[in-house]
Amino acid sequence: MPADADTNAPPAAPAATRPPPQVIRVPPPGGGTEKVWTTIGIVFAFGTGAVLVFALLPGRPGQLVGLVLLGITVFLLVAMRRQAAAQRARLARFFGAEPTLETDPLVCQLRSQWGSLSGPKLRPDKLRAILDGPAGRPVETARIVCLGTMPVPQIGDLRFEPYIITATQMLYRKLFFIPILGIVAVIWWLQFTGLIAARHFNFGGFSYIIAMGVGALITWVWKTGIRPTYVRMAPGIVQVMEYRMGRGKPAIRSYPLEAGTLAVVSEHSKWPIVTLLRGDQKDVLPIGQMRRREEVTEHLWRALLSTAPIPRLSDGELIE
DSSP, X not given: OOTTSOTTOOOSOOSXXXXXXXXXXXXXXXXXXXXXXXXXXXXXXXXXXXXXXHHHXXXXXHHHHHHHHHHHHHHHHHHHHHHHHHHHHHHHHHHHHOGGGGSOHHHHHHHXXXXXXXGGGOXXXXXXXXXXXXXXXXXXXXXXXXXXXXXXXXXXXXXXXXXXXXXXXXXXXXXXXXXXXXXXXHHHHHHHTTSSOOOOOOGGGGHHHHHHHHHHHHHHHIIIIISOEEEEEETTEEEEEEXXXXXXXXXXXXXXXXXXXXXXXXEETTEEEEEEEETTEEEEEEGGGSSXXXXXXXXXXXXXXXXXXXXXXOSSOSOO
């Protein structure tokens, strides 16, 4: 077996379909009040600012600034109330369609630990401890934990060709910082060489953009040139492939939808963040920053939920 071959690679595909993965749907806790203290703090800050401006800045300028701050305070209050009402409505629709989940012991326990399980804060050890605990549901198949009220499609025995995500597609939205970084670098060079007479241009205000641009550039060069990285999706399997310099075959981290694989799909705004776990392996797929997000999301659900046989995939080529 080659050194970089994946030890979790599935065997040749059987003729029959596979059992579906266990899907555990976990709606967010509360009714939109989980951010109540942040909301109160923001409103209090703007409200206090409005009062201080009215008191300390007499005359029309003070009144105008105070009214602006007061208007922002009212706007925030209305916006937060609408957000909370929309969240309560989503939860009501969710539990209306899945009434048993509101009292399900496992779902209740997962909701109570929402802060340490959702999105980038995910703690795999805690999640596995809950799933394997007294309230868990031991199964001989993969488990998919869906954190949020997002709909989960019905896929069934769906077969499709492998779908490939390139590093550029994965980093698509972060790459917007690179041309901005280039513009700032050109301005700096023009000032440094004296082609621009004015030297009072303050680059300190662009520190965030510069840091994000440098980070995005380094990551993009690493994942496209030094160690090209791809994500490959096929029925019942997701793989992360890293090609290394001087080696013909890539290092592959495989996540077959079989016993031992755990996928956490966290609702983040409109697009999910997907964390794949198997043994000591872990990969995060932030769909929201990718190009063609709808297409990627569709193929991801197909790969996670399809009960078609796992196809035999090449260890060296993206598509066989």
